Amino acid sequence: MDNYHVAAKTCSIIHCDLDAFYASVEQRDTPSLQGKPVIVGGNPRSRGVVATCSYEARQYGVKSAMPLVQAQRLCPHAVFLPVARQRYQEVSRQVFAIMADYTPVMEILSIDEAFLDVSSSLSAFGSPESIGRTIKQRVEKELNLKISVGISYNKFLAKLASQLDKPDGFRVIRADEAWALLRPLPVQCLWGVGEKTRQELDRLGLYHIGDIQDLPEGWLADKIGSAGKLFWELARGIDSRPVTPGRQRKSLGREVTFAADTTDINYLKDLLDRFAVELCRKLRQKDMEAGTVTVKIKYSNFAAISRSKTISPSNSDMLIGETAIGILQDAYPGYPPLRLIGLSLGKLTATPALEQGSLFVPVEADTSEIDRVMDDIRRRFGSQAIGRANALTWKIPKDE
Numbered sequence: 463m464d465n466y467h468v469a470a471k472t473c474s475i476i477h478c479d480l481d482a483f484y485a486s487v488e489q490r491d492t493p494s495l496q497g498k499p500v501i502v503g504g505n506p507r508s509r510g511v512v513a514t515c516s517y518e519a520r521q522y523g524v525k526s527a528m529p530l531v532q533a534q535r536l537c538p539h540a541v542f543l544p545v546a547r548q549r550y551q552e553v554s555r556q557v558f559a560i561m562a563d564y565t566p567v568m569e570i571l572s573i574d575e576a577f578l579d580v581s582s583s584l585s586a587f588g589s590p591e592s593i594g595r596t597i598k599q600r601v602e603k604e605l606n607l608k609i610s611v612g613i614s615y616n617k618f619l620a621k622l623a624s625q626l627d628k629p630d631g632f633r634v635i636r637a638d639e640a641w642a643l644l645r646p647l648p649v650q651c652l653w654g655v656g657e658k659t660r661q662e663l664d665r666l667g668l669y670h671i672g673d674i675q676d677l678p679e680g681w682l683a684d685k686i687g688s689a690g691k692l693f694w695e696l697a698r699g700i701d702s703r704p705v706t707p708g709r710q711r712k713s714l715g716r717e718v719t720f721a722a723d724t725t726d727i728n729y730l731k732d733l734l735d736r737f738a739v740e741l742c743r744k745l746r747q748k749d750m751e752a753g754t755v756t757v758k759i760k761y762s763n764f765a766a767i768s769r770s771k772t773i774s775p776s777n778s779d780m781l782i783g784e785t786a787i788g789i790l791q792d793a794y795p796g797y798p799p800l801r802l803i804g805l806s807l808g809k810l811t812a813t814p815a816l817e818q819g820s821l822f823v824p825v826e827a828d829t830s831e832i833d834r835v836m837d838d839i840r841r842r843f844g845s846q847a848i849g850r851a852n853a854l855t856w857k858i859p860k861d862e
């Protein structure tokens with residue numbers, strides 16, 4: 463067999479990542495926005511952050527997660543749009559449906575990103591490259607969106623390949639070129655190296671991936687702990703993590719940035735309660751429970767803290783709402799003013815199947831049955847139709 467065949471056989475992991483997804487959907491759906499800087503995130507006076515911006519806006523230095531105020535300073539003529547999450551989710555499902563035509567081994571990473579392992583699809587659909595090309599062409603033709611495709615023999619390099627060639631990218635990284643390609647890249651290109659780790663590596667004199675490639679095995683793990691082993695392997699193009707299909711969301715969250723800073727503890731408590739109702743309803747729809755409750759607050763000076771509590775897995779509004787409020791009371795003495803509060807639920811697991819044939823529920827039974835009935839009523843009559851008394855007091859300000 464020739465080399466091409468060997469390489470094609472091993473490079474069977476595809477990473478697909480839509481380009482400037484939210485902004486592209488907006489530009490697609492409103493042709494007058496095409497070619498213009500579009501910033502999705504909300505009203506620039508709303509104090510939220512940029513969720514996604516079009517490539518036209520990026521030319522002005524606008525980036526994701528930047529405060530909208532700053533984005534407006536950099537690009538005053540940009541069009542600012544609210545986050546139309548449901549519409550993006552709908553489009554996202556259409557994109558994933560195209561990918562799913564080529565392999566059942568698909569790991570969804572986020573609303574616009576997934577890994578595919580096509581090693582068992584080759585006889586039906588041809589080489590990984592032709593599968594990657596086909597997906598790219600279909601997404602463009604059927605959905606009128608651009609998607610970047612990276613292909614390699616492991617997840618890290620497939621993702622790197624799609625990122626290196628953005629936008630509208632298509633790139634393969636083969637085993638025999640990985641070492642040299644990685645060498646000059648900054649250490650931040652390694653999976654898991656954020657700003658904090660970058661600084662740590664910087665102090666050790668490690669600036670480029672090549673610096674890590676040249677280290678003897680074990681050296682980096684001695685210096686920075688177990689992550690050091692992972693980075694050393696990634697630097698050498700080693701990544702044995704499999705593509706894990708059907709991976710569930712690991713967390714679910716809701717947060718809001720206030721129009722004006724607040725110290726009103728009752729208002730904050732009621733917001734957490736409302737978030738708990740909203741998130742628990744989502745959990746129950748998916749037959750999931752949460753094992754951690756995290757409250758995040760951001761002060762007027764942008765400093766943020768988050769505090770978590772482990773609970774026995776639950777999707778009860780009441781239990782999770784009360785846990786969140788307890789965390790807030792411990793963490794926030796009522797000063798300084800807050801600009802943001804958020805609630806997120808983590809360690810999500812599937813709800814254990816109900817036992818068959820159990821007619822009697824113990825008196826101390828949890829409130830999940832009540833919650834389910836309330837979900838039903840909300841489904842039929844709208845989300846404001848019913849709620850627990852203490853969740854009704856306040857109107858939640860618009861998110862983003």
Ligand SMILES: [Mg+2]
Nearest residue numbers: 479480481574
């Ligand atoms: Mg993307």
